[in-house]
Amino acid sequence: MIAKTPLYATHMQCGAKMVDFHGWEMPLHYGSQLQEHHQVRHDAGMFDVSHMTIVDVLGAGGRQFLRKLLTNDVDQIKHQGKALYTCMCNEHGGIIDDLIVYQRAPDNYRIILNSATRETDLAWIREMSQGFAVGLQERRELA
Secondary structure (H helix, E strand, O other): EEEOOOHHHHHHHHHHOOOOOEEEEEEEOOHHHHHHHHHHHHOOOOOOOOEEEOOOOOOOOOOHHHHHHHHHOHHHOOOOOOOOEEEOOOOOHHHHHHEEEEEEEEEEEEEEEEEHHHHHHHHHHHHHOOOOOOOEEHHHHOO
16 A cells, blocks of 8 residues: 655645655656746745654764764754754765754754665664664654
């Protein structure tokens, strides 16, 4: 069965062309892609992240762990609720995936990962978390 995000009805009301994206009914476009481009450049756009993998990083070692895991420095996140677009690399510097990390509180971060690479991303994050005072909690109920 294909899953639908909480924004499915809104996507349909806006005329979205929906496709199966790794088991999720997701919008591909809303008509003219050129018009969409101009709309986003002149006003705003919205990206439905409801289908994506959500992982909370909890504990006093969260900042240090993320400084090792990610290419961009989480110290750039100056305020709770702010986010940083970044990626995680393998031991050779090759990109594993891009992601968004939010600081929710001083010892509480949320990582938003691509749903298509969920298993490999989670395995890498778990492996890299060894030795850090952190807990990892996947939040599937939020998808």
